[in-house]
Structures are given as structure tokens and as C-alpha cells.
Amino acid sequence: xxxxxxxxxxxxxxxxxxxxxxxxxxxxxxxxxxxxxxxxxxxxxxxxxxxxxxxxxxxxxxxxxxxxxxxxxxxxxxxxxxxxxxxxxxxxxxxxxxxxxxxxxxxxxxxxxxxxxxxxxxxxxxxxxxxxxxxxxxxxxxxxxxxxxxxxxxxxxxxxxxxxxxxxxxxxxxxxxxxxxxxxxxxxxxxxxxxxxxxxxxxxxxxxxxxxxxxxxxxxxxxxxxxxxxxxxxxxxxxxxxxxxxxxxxxxxxxxxxx
Amino acid sequence: xxxxxxxxxxxxxxxxxxxxxxxxxxxxxxxxxxxxxxxxxxxxxxxxxxxxxxxxxxxxxxxxxxxxxxxxxxxxxxxxxxxxxxxxxxxxxxxxxxxxxxxxxxxxxxxxxxxxxxxxxxxxxxxxxxxxxxxxxxxxxxxxxxxxxxxxxxxxxxxxxxxxxxxxxxxxxxxxxxxxxxxxxxxxxxxxxxxxxxxxxxxxxxxxxxxxxxxxxxxxxxxxxxxxxxxxxxxxxxxxxxxxxxxxxxxxxxxxx
Numbered sequence: 001x002x003x004x005x006x007x008x009x010x011x012x013x014x015x016x017x018x019x020x021x022x023x024x025x026x027x028x029x030x031x032x033x034x035x036x037x038x039x040x041x042x043x044x045x046x047x048x049x050x051x052x053x054x055x056x057x058x059x060x061x062x063x064x065x066x067x068x069x070x071x072x073x074x075x076x077x078x079x080x081x082x083x084x085x086x087x088x089x090x091x092x093x094x095x096x097x098x099x100x101x102x103x104x105x106x107x108x109x110x111x112x113x114x115x116x117x118x119x120x121x122x123x124x125x126x127x128x129x130x131x132x133x134x135x136x137x138x139x140x141x142x143x144x145x146x147x148x149x150x151x152x153x154x155x156x157x158x159x160x161x162x163x164x165x166x167x168x169x170x171x172x173x174x175x176x177x178x179x180x181x182x183x184x185x186x187x188x189x190x191x192x193x194x195x196x197x198x199x200x201x202x203x204x205x206x207x208x209x210x211x212x213x214x215x216x217x218x219x220x221x222x223x224x225x226x227x228x229x230x231x232x233x234x235x236x237x238x239x240x241x242x243x244x245x246x247x248x249x250x251x252x253x254x255x256x257x258x259x
Numbered sequence: 260x261x262x263x264x265x266x267x268x269x270x271x272x273x274x275x276x277x278x279x280x281x282x283x284x285x286x287x288x289x290x291x292x293x294x295x296x297x298x299x300x301x302x303x304x305x306x307x308x309x310x311x312x313x314x315x316x317x318x319x320x321x322x323x324x325x326x327x328x329x330x331x332x333x334x335x336x337x338x339x340x341x342x343x344x345x346x347x348x349x350x351x352x353x354x355x356x357x358x359x360x361x362x363x364x365x366x367x368x369x370x371x372x373x374x375x376x377x378x379x380x381x382x383x384x385x386x387x388x389x390x391x392x393x394x395x396x397x398x399x400x401x402x403x404x405x406x407x408x409x410x411x412x413x414x415x416x417x418x419x420x421x422x423x424x425x426x427x428x429x430x431x432x433x434x435x436x437x438x439x440x441x442x443x444x445x446x447x448x449x450x451x452x453x454x455x456x457x458x459x460x461x462x463x464x465x466x467x468x469x470x471x472x473x474x475x476x477x478x479x480x481x482x483x484x485x486x487x488x489x490x491x492x493x494x495x496x497x498x499x500x501x502x503x504x505x506x507x508x509x510x511x512x513x514x515x516x
Contacts, residue, residue, distance in 0.1 A: 157344040160314055163331075164338035165358035165410070175361070179348045256348050256390040 044226040052226035053233070066234065068210040072128075072200050073242070076135025077193055084140050084192070085185055088147025093177060105144060113138045113199040117206055131203045131211075138199035139192035143185065150184030151177055183257075186250040190243055197239045212238070261288040261311055261414070261446070266320035267472075268306055280306045282472030283320065286465070293440050293447045295457040296474075297500070298467030304450045305418055307467075311448060312338055312416045324414070334362065336414035337407035341422050343399040345391045345406075352378065352387040355406045364410065377405040381435065397428035401435070408439065415439075417449045421456065433459055458485055458496045466503045476503060 023046045033041035044052070056062040087105070091097035116137050120130035154177055162172045204213030216231030268281040280303040288294045296304040309315040311322055313332040322329045324336075332338070337358070345354050355374040359365055365373065378387055381401040391399060400420055407415060417436075421429040433456065440447060440460075451457055457464045464478040478499060484492040 155344075157340055157342055158346060161338070161340065161344035161346075162361075164312060164314060164336075164416075165361060166332055166334050167361050171361045175346070175357070179346070182348070256350075256392070258392040 042225070044229060048226045049229045049233075052224075053230045056227065056230055062215070065210055065212045065215040066238065068208075069200055069204065069212040070238065072132050072135050072211065073193065073196055076132050076200070077139040077189070077196055079132075080136050080139035080143055080192060080196070081185075081189060083136075084143030084188065085147050085181075088144045088185075088188075089151050089173070089177060089181065091144075092148045092151025092181070093173070102148075105141070109141050109145070113195060114202045116199075117203055120203075121207060127207050127209065131200065131208060134199045134203040135196045138196035139189070142192035142195060143188035146184040146188030146191070147181055150181030154180040183254055186246065186254070190246045190250075193242050193246060194239065197235070197242070201235060260290055260325060261448070262321075262323045263287070263307075263311070264321045264323075266307075266310060266322060267318045268303070268310060268315070269318050279472050281310070281317075284473055286474055288446060288448060291444055291446055293449065293460060293462040295461035295464045296448065296450045296467060297452070297454065297457045297464050299452055299469050299504075302467040302469050303472055304452075304467050308416055308418055308448060308450050312336060314338070333414070334410075335412055336416060337410060337412040339400070339403050339407050339415065339417040339420045341419040343391075343396075343403050345399055345402055347391045350388050350390060351383065351394070351402050354391070354402055355409055358406060358410045362410070373409055374405070377409045378402075380408075381405045395428075396424050397432060400424065400432060404432075404435070404439075408443075412445065414446045414448065417447065419450055419452070422451070422453070429456070436460060454497060454500050455488065455493075458493060458500070459488060464500070466500070468504065478503075 026040075026043075026046050029040035030043050030045045035041055087097070087101060091102045091105075113134060116134055117130070120133040120137075121127070124130040124133060158176050158180070159172060162176045167175070200211065201213035201216070204211035205217040208214035212231055212234055216228055216235070219225070219227035219231060263284055263286040266281055266284045266286075267279065269277045269279045271277050284307070296307060298304050306315070310317050311324075311329065313329045313336075316330075324333060346357065349357065352371070352374050355377060356370045359370045359373065364370070375384075375387065378384055381404055383398060383401050383405065386394065386398065391402070394402065403420070421432050424432065436447075437460065439445065449457075449460060458480060461480055462482060464480060466475045466478065467473070468475050478496070480496060481492070484490070485496065487493060
């Protein structure tokens with residue numbers, strides 16, 4: 001049912017008002033230097049944060065930080081996608097995969113990505129390598145788990161149809177198993193890119209020289225708290241953009257599905 | 260010619276034991292015959308079709324097509340499934356071209372032409388670029404039939420292909436199938452539990468009862484006489500088949516064949 005135009009406008013006003021109120025309360029809490037129950041007085045005001053944001057947007061260095069983080073995510077997820085799909089399909093299709101490969105992944109999967117940071121620093125000669133490894137770990141497991149699910153739930157009738165047309169095993173994998181798993185692979189990728197973001201920020205905070213996570217942590221250390229909050233907002237925005245981008249690609253690739 | 264010799268198929272049952280679905284079955288289907296396997300659910304008719312088509316393997320016994328043992332699906336046969344089994348991620352024409360493509364039959368251009376030709380035949384022109392979910396059940400099965408015919412098979416296996424369709428759609432597809440039978444050299448092995456459908460379509464009806472794992476009898480159908488679905492001859496065939504299945508005990512004996 002389509003809502004009336006006037007109701008739509010009221011709804012929109014409410015949404016805008018809610019955010020404006022949030023910012024106003026924040027501003028008042030800081031200006032009044034509230035210390036209990038939380039020490040709001042320590043925070044920068046939203047006005048100060050917007051000023052800092054505007055200043056940073058014209059600085060080249062800020063874009064370096066953003067670019068570094070994005071590039072790390074891109075490389076990490078770019079490697080996690082084929083790896084997760086490959087192992088996911090092998091595990092989903094074969095008893096060998098299920099009994100020989102899956103146990104190792106099942107053992108490693110519950111370990112939070114952040115706890116991999118010390119190990120990855122030991123494993124890689126460069127900091128860059130270890131940070132990318134963390135983003136890889138973050139994206140790999142969600143993609144793996146979803147690909148396994150997608151491969152295992154392939155329709156037996158579609159397999160029969162392909163075999164009845166004299167398809168070879170390789171063709172069945174390419175034309176039936178893989179397309180069947182694609183919707184799940186996208187689900188895995190959007191979950192994975194989220195985990196990958198969390199991991200990269202944590203890794204950068206600990207050991208980076210560039211990156212938006214490093215920027216956020218450094219500005220805290222330099223007591224430039226407005227920049228810290230700008231960092232947080234930027235991380236949120238980029239995470240959202242990644243998510244939207246994947247959704248767009250997904251809706252194009254999976255356009256065959258019922259709306 | 261399709262020959263089954265002492266074909267047995269049994270399945271392991273959960274918790275031990277096994278269920279014998281086909282029990283040392285001997286059977287022959289001649290070239291260009293329209294053979295219906297008719298019986299209630301669970302009588303083994305679909306199992307028998309899957310064995311002949313090579314989708315499943317028999318527990319023991321031998322199945323030969325033109326003297327060659329069946330070990331896997333044959334290049335010269337096609338299968339039509341009850342729930343269409345079309346690939347949802349492909350368009351209609353990609354579905355029809357698929358069998359030719361994976362078997363590297365013809366050039367890309369020729370594949371396209373053949374697919375169009377067969378879509379025309381099943382009355383689906385204008386839908387070649389549609390996706391499967393946009394079609395009705397009857398249209399889906401027409402696509403599946405076009406896909407099955409386009410590789411010019413010698414044998415067409417059909418597993419309750421019209422079971423999920425409404426009566427009117429089913430009748431029009433049955434007529435399409437009779438047209439296929441008269442215009443092409445093709446053997447059709449057709450599984451159904453619909454007695455009327457079997458009489459209307461088949462040259463021969465193999466009667467399979469539950470739990471015997473065997474074919475009880477084969478009824479020859481006079482195709483000239485069964486075009487009229489409400490005629491007396493049609494009803495006489497029904498009478499015979501109802502009796503074969505012990506579905507009636509008090510029908511009159513007026514309609515003799």
C-alpha cells in the first residue's frame with residue numbers, strides 16, 4: 001500500500017529530527033562539561049568534529065590513510081574470495097574435503113581475527129603482509145562457510161538434468177554447482193567484508209604506519225579527539241559503501257531471480 | 260531397442276535391511292514405441308526409468324540399448340523431469356542450447372538457430388530471453404521439451420512430465436507430445452500414474468503393481484481409436500486397466516474391445 005504524501009513527509013521529518021536531536025544533546029552534554037555518569041566533557045563537540053572533518057577533507061594525507069585501508073581490504077578480500085570459494089566447493093562436493101580439509105578450518109574458525117595479529121606479525125617479513133593477512137582471515141571464513149552451504153544445497157534435479165545431457169564432472173561443477181552457490185557466495189562476501197574491516201582497523205591500530213585505523217588511534221594518542229571521531233565516522237561510511245557496492249553487484253549478477 | 264535382463268534394484272533402508280524396488284525384471288521396448296510405465300506411487304516405475312536412462316545403476320542385471328550396455332546417460336537420449344529441471348540462472352534459449360553446448364555439437368550460430376527453431380515448435384517465440392521464473396508451469400515444461408528435442412535424441416525419457424500441471428495445460432502438452440511422436444523417429448518411455456494419460460498417449464502400457472517389483476502385463480493400445488478421450492473404446496481401455504489394478508469390481512461388461 002502506498003502511503004499518502006503528507007504522511008511520507010512527516011515520516012521523513014521525524015527521521016531528520018531524531019538525528020538533529022542526537023547532535024544537539026551531544027553538543028549540550030559536552031558544553032555543560034558533564035562528568036557523571038560518563039565523562040562527556042572529555043569529548044569534542046559535534047561542531048568541532050565537523051570542523052575537523054572539513055579541514056581533513058582538504059588534506060592529502062587523510063586520503064592516503066583511507067586509500068591504504070581500502071587497498072588492504074581489496075587485496076585481502078580479493079584473495080579470500082577465490083580461496084574461500086575453491087575450498088568451500090571442494091568441501092561441499094567431496095567426502096575428502098569434508099573429512100580431511102574441513103576439520104582444520106573448523107578448528108581455526110572460532111578464533112577471533114584480532115587474535116591472529118601477533119601470529120601474523122611473526123609469519124610475515126613486512127607489516128604490510130601481516131595486515132593484509134588479517135583482512136584475508138576476516139573475509140575467508142564467512143565466504144568459506146557460505147560457499148559450503150551453497151554447494152551442499154544444490155538441487156539434485158538440476159544435477160540429474162546436467163548428467164542426463166551427458167555433462168562431464170567439470171562441466172557440472174562449472175554450470176550447476178558454481179551458479180547454485182553464487183547467491184551464498186555473495187552473502188559470505190558481504191559478511192566477510194564487514195569482518196575484514198573490523199580486522200584491518202584493529203591491525204592498523206596495533207602495527208600500521210598508514211590507514212584509517214592507524215589515523216584514528218594516532219589522533220587519540222595526540223589528544224586530537226575530534227580527528228578520532230572523524231576517523232570513526234569515516235570507517236563507518238566506507239564500511240557502508242563497501243556493503244552497498246556488494247549489494248549492487250549482487251543485484252546485477254543475480255538479476256535472474258524472482259524479485 | 261531397449262532390453263532389460265534380470266534387472267534388480269534395491270535400496271538400503273535406514274536401520275538395516277533393504278527394500279527391493281525392482282525384482283529380476285525382464286523387459287523390452289522396441290524402436291519408435293511409445294511405452295508408458297503406469298502404476299501407483301512407489302511401484303518402481305521412476306526407478307526403472309532412471310536405470311534405463313543411466314542416471315542410476317542397477318544392483319544387478321543388465322540393461323542394453325541397441326546392444327550396448329548402459330553405464331551412464333546416453334548421448335542419444337534426453338530426459339524430461341516432472342519439476343522441469345531448468346537452470347534458473349540461464350535464459351530460456353540458454354537452457355535450450357545447453358545440451359548442445361556442453362557436448363560441443365554444431366557451431367554457436369547453428370546452435371542458436373536450432374534452439375530458435377525448437378522454441379518455435381513448442382510455441383514459445385518471444386520468450387527466448389526470459390528467465391525461468393517468469394514462465395508458467397506449462398511454459399517451463401515446453402522449454403524442457405524443446406531442450407530435450409533439440410539434440411535430436413533417439414530416445415526420450417519422461418518422468419511424470421505433466422504431473423504438476425492443470426488439466427487444460429496437460430491436455431495441450433499431451434497433444435504436443437503426440438505430434439512429436441508422429442513427426443519424429445523417437446522412442447518414448449513415459450512414466451505416469453494417470454490412467455487416462457497413459458491410454459491417450461501410449462502405444463503400449465506396462466502395468467506395474469505396488470510391491471511386486473515387476474511388470475504385471477503389457478496392454479497394446481490402438482492409437483487410431485483413442486484420440487477421442489470420451490469415446491467408448493477409450494472407456495473400454497479404462498475398464499481393462501482399472502481391473503488390472505483391482506480398482507473396481509462391479510463395472511458392467513457392455514464395453515468389450
